[in-house]
Amino acid sequence: MKKLKDTELVSLAKEGNKMAFSELVTRHQKPLFQFILRYMRNENLAEDIVQDAFIRSFTKLHTFEGRSAFKSWLYRIALNLAKNRLRREKPTYNIDNVHIGQTAEAESALVYEAIQKRIQEEISTLPDKQKEALHLRVFEDLAFKEIAEIMDCPYDTAKANYRHALMKLKNVFGEDKGLREWLNLINRELDILETNLGVEL
Amino acid sequence: MKDFKSELNRLYENYQVDEVKNKRLENKILAGLEDLPIHKKPFYMEAKYMRIASIFVMALTYIIFKQVTKNTRPASITAKLEVVAEGLDVDIVAQTTLALGAPDEALYQNVYTQAQHIDYKELKDIMEDI
Numbered sequence: 001m002k003k004l005k006d007t008e009l010v011s012l013a014k015e016g017n018k019m020a021f022s023e024l025v026t027r028h029q030k031p032l033f034q035f036i037l038r039y040m041r042n043e044n045l046a047e048d049i050v051q052d053a054f055i056r057s058f059t060k061l062h063t064f065e066g067r068s069a070f071k072s073w074l075y076r077i078a079l080n081l082a083k084n085r086l087r088r089e090k091p092t093y094n095i096d097n098v099h100i101g102q103t104a105e106a107e108s109a110l111v112y113e114a115i116q117k118r119i120q121e122e123i124s125t126l127p128d129k130q131k132e133a134l135h136l137r138v139f140e141d142l143a144f145k146e147i148a149e150i151m152d153c154p155y156d157t158a159k160a161n162y163r164h165a166l167m168k169l170k171n172v173f174g175e176d177k178g179l180r181e182w183l184n185l186i187n188r189e190l191d192i193l194e195t196n197l198g199v200e201l
Numbered sequence: 202m203k204d205f206k207s208e209l210n211r212l213y214e215n216y217q218v219d220e221v222k223n224k225r226l227e228n229k230i231l232a233g234l235e236d237l238p239i240h241k242k243p244f245y246m247e248a249k250y251m252r253i254a255s256i257f258v259m260a261l262t263y264i265i266f267k268q269v270t271k272n273t274r275p276a277s278i279t280a281k282l283e284v285v286a287e288g289l290d291v292d293i294v295a296q297t298t299l300a301l302g303a304p305d306e307a308l309y310q311n312v313y314t315q316a317q318h319i320d321y322k323e324l325k326d327i328m329e330d331i
Binding site for chain 1: 206209213215217218222226229230231
């Protein structure tokens with residue numbers, strides 16, 4: 001089973017071969033869990049979503065026509081579940097204040113933690129499509145072609161969503177002196193997009 | 202040189218999948234799948250539901266045909282379909298219409314196949330009721 005491609009495993013699973021589907025689970029479960037965990041920032045919710053996504057893909061496998069990769073289809077199911085769940089749950093995150101009177105090292109760690117929380121918070125409040133494009137591009141390191149497949153949209157739309165996410169973060173970070181370094185990183189990333197117009201990224 | 206993607210990845214290291222939890226989740230998923238009937242087709246793919254679905258589709262077509270060409274007095278299609286439903290196995294009509302509400306390619310193909318095996322008298326009776 002381990003040597004078979006996803007498409008071959010899907011064909012076998014459609015015929016009722018559970019070993020084939022188990023192999024698909026083993027192959028995709030960890031990266032999907034990692035992806036959904038970062039998207040939802042809640043381990044228990046992420047576990048539920050990943051489990052539900054596999055059950056749904058398993059029971060709906062007969063409707064999978066292979067127009068996209070199995071991975072894209074699976075991620076799309078999981079993302080839709082995650083979005084619906086987040087809409088219902090609307091989790092709140094506490095951003096801790098940096099405490100005064102710490103050692104320099106501890107203070108630096110606290111500053112880092114504050115920046116980390118701030119940026120994660122800003123990303124979590126991006127519009128759904130922009131957030132999806134950003135997560136898939138940054139954490140999954142996917143090409144826009146694959147992102148478009150997962151988001152079920154044209155290539156240019158996937159790219160535009162990523163660009164809009166960057167622009168939105170740029171505006172927010174631009175107003176915060178503590179995030180100057182991040183502003184430069186975003187500008188460089190935007191440059192890459194703009195200097196490669198017409199090139200598949 | 203630092204770049205946006207790698208720095209952001211680093212910033213999300215606090216959301217790293219724990220290997221033990223990951224393995225536990227994998228086992229949970231695999232155990233959950235054991236109980237699911239992968240080989241079983243959805244209920245509406247079974248012949249008895251297809252028969253109902255086919256009659257529904259044909260009856261609906263017939264109703265629209267009558268409405269459009271014969272200029273019969275207006276009546277809601279839903280009401281007329283309820284008449285059709287009365288002549289069928291009521292328990293499964295709701296499920297069948299649900300399936301018809303979210304059709305896929307396989308459903309179309311099955312309706313088409315099964316439609317060719319509808320009992321002529323049954324269809325005639327239903328259409329006369331309409």
